[in-house]
Amino acid sequence: DAKTTQPTSMDCAEGRAANLPCNHSTISGNEYVYWYRQIHSQGPQYIIHGLKNNETNEMASLIITEDRKSSTLILPHATLRDTAVYYCIVRSSNDYKLSFGAGTTVTVRA
């Protein structure tokens, strides 16, 4: 049973911000929102995670709505190397497994 819903694909122009939405309407209080990505022929790569506050690191920003039912991953200045499948994963603090869905295939175009 899917805990998250993401668009199948999206395009983004190089140099522009990429905003990746994720719905997680059944998220519970102790569950974190994680984002990973998989660039072709590589293993999944951790991007960012958050509980309820917005988070930012050197790779991206994570905006979580106040009701926590959805979030947006923002890549501030997309480059061609950001072309990848992006996974939004809901995971509790006691959960060690990562449950990957289908993710969003992001294509950054020059």
Added chain:
Amino acid sequence: EAGVTQFPSHSVIEKGQTVTLRCDPISGHDNLYWYRRVMGKEIKFLLHFVKESKQDESGMPNNRFLAERTGGTYSTLKVQPAELEDSGVYFCASSLGLAGFYEQFFGPGTRLTVL
């Protein structure tokens, strides 16, 4: 700091043969995980080690798969005998801690092709 490494990067074998995949986690990471993506499907969890102990094997598809982690360092995943449906990419990951706020670091994967 070296990341998670996996060997081989690619293996092509015939149905019925045996293959052993190896994973070297990041030094100091007690938690080691195996995942796989078979053709056209999503990445799925296989099993989890804490040091040398198997904590969760719930994702292992059947008894043709055997995972070990002797000494709590590197891990091996053996498929014997291999079947066509075992073809896919096998990923290993490691983490420092167990709880949900510890990120998992993934290796590049081993692409297994069973002919």
